[in-house]
Amino acid sequence: MFDNRETYRRRHEKEGLTSFTITVKETNLNIQADRDLSDEAVSAALTYRQHIEAHISRHPEFASSLTPLPDPGPTPAIITEMTDAAQATGVGPMASVAGAMAEFTGRELLKFSKEIVVENGGDIFARSETEMVFTIYAGESPLSMKTGIRIPRQKKPFAMCTSSGTLGHSKSFGRADAASVLADSCALADAAATALGNRIQTAADIEFAIAAGQTMKGVRGIVIILGKQIGLWGDLKLVRL
DSSP, X not given: OOSSHHHHHHHTOOTTSEEEEEEETTEEEEEEESSOOHHXXXXXXXXXXXHHXXXXXXXXXXXXXXXXXXXXXXXXXXXXXXHHHHHHHXXXXXXXXHHHHHHHHHHHHTTTOSSEEEEETTEEEEEOSSOEEEEOOOTTOTTTTTEEEEEOOOSSOEEEEEEOSSSSSSOOSSOOSEEEEEESOHHHHHHHHHHHHHTOSSTTHHHHHHHHHHTSTXXXXXXXXXXXXXXXXXXOEEEEX
């Protein structure tokens, strides 16, 4: 979603980790790990893209639907995760594809690295030994790049995903400068960020969108920004950068 991707990525470089970037077709991942795992990351990204592409070839509606699809039966784990995320949030399964690719690639890399941060267009999968602060990029909002989300040290991997209706190429029906969601599942966080961002037309919608997000099982935190207005809920803290 980000037009200023390199600046955003530099803000999230974690001391002690090696940062590298891979590109597999349309998938561009910035990854931080104990060492350069580019070969392993490319292999993982190829595998999971192939799972998605093969499923779409058999079920074209998976790529085009803007609403949840029924359980497709036995499928690769990434397809199941995307289907579940869509059903939990009320959007189409491809609303979770960036988050799903970040998580499934990241989980493969956890076999080789104790800590991992995978960023895919503003959607982040992380396993960290320390607390982390994520910069919020919110387009023309005066809060953009000046506000961060502090996540305490987590015992297990987690996800922080952001959707925007005012920048980037992802489909959004709302006007939120940023809708960010904290969850254990990156596919869920991505889908939820899209769903909540879709609800925002004016600042008055922020409260109702957050209330809706609270009902989505697995969502642990929400930040929504529209212009100078901001709404916050859950297991996170805002910090000034």
